[in-house]
Amino acid sequence: MLIAQLSDPHLRPPGVLYQGLVDSNAMFAAALDQLASLDPQPDLVLLSGDLVDEGTEAEYAQAAALLARLRVPLLVIPGNHDCREAFRRSFVHHPHLPASGPLHFAVDGPGPLRVLGLDVTVPGAHHGEMDAAACAWLEARLAEQPGRPTLIMMHQPPFASGIPFIDPYRCHGGERLAEIVARHPSVERILCGHVHRFMQLRFAGALLMTAPSTTTALALRLAPGAEPASFVEPPGMLLHHWRLETGLVTHLVPIGSFRGPLPFF
Template identity: 55%
Template structure:
């Protein structure tokens, strides 16, 4: 099973730029086209949050139109820039009330468990007691099935001070739940606009780069917040029946292919 992971498109109403420097609709359009061209074609796309920049109905309508061009299903979770109610209206798989937790096992061998750790009105995330209880009960329904847990804010430190102020709080109890279920093959996050990997709860946690700008890699205490217009990208996860392999894929059209390797 092949699973593409995109993150943080920060869509604006059509024609408006993200922070004045990038057309997020063009970036998402390119990502959709590139994923559709992949061979083998992915079975599923995951979108790990910050679909919209302000949470407006226009932004979600644009998201549904662009994501509707995918040749495969797309599962999304909210980020700190999303608003729960319009997000709920835009994505049919999300529950009709409460936090936007859900599980989806109908798309292939790997089950996807979406954990909504957003805190309305705040930029940090929190794995609170209710979210942890839901996650434990949901993982226990199919404890031996290969599973991805996706959430927006990562429950780890990057070493970049202006990122770590807004990570997912409650990391210790969350890690304990994940550790109790060895079939969790990946914990997938967005939010940091950078690709990172770290062991977490006995498995591997990965963050996907943003389809918008990249947050500057400044891992020192006095760092000032900054971003770069770096090449965007996405992650491609492959479950071969025994293990999961993750590839980092740059977004774009490049010279080649050449007849050597």
């Protein structure tokens, strides 16, 4: 089973640049083109939040037009730049999404894996929150199928990355999430977005990964008091490949055209 993870496209209305400087729509279209060229094709695409930049109807219409090119199932959660209700209306044809409240979901397959979408966004704020209701929902879903390999997808990561200008906007209450994950060894991966970089760490016995953005990369500035900045680095995606004999192997895949293939390995 092959799962592609895209994140943080920050789509804008047609003809409008992200932050007035970057064509995030064209960059997301390039990501979708690269997805379409994969052989074999993914069985599932995950989109881990910040689908659009300002949460407007025009942006969601642009997102729908671009996502219509996908020929494989899509699971998507909102990020802090999304508007929860506009997001819900845009994906009303996704029957697994609830009609009210946070946009949590549980989907079995395709294939052996289960995907839990955990909506930790706080409307009107940029940080996430692992509150009591989110904890109860997640605990109940993990208890339903304790032996099934499970992915948890959320937008804001529940840890401090060391980048001082993004860490205040992480998912608060990460210790509550860690307590739940530690009780459920079926959790194979926790998959996040938000930080516009690839990061990986051990979290409560599971692997936690953040996907790069399909547009700009957050500056990797680890000095205390570092000034916020972004770069137009090569964008990327994650490919999560499940095989019975190995479990889940994750690949970081740059998006773009590069020299090759060359006749050696």
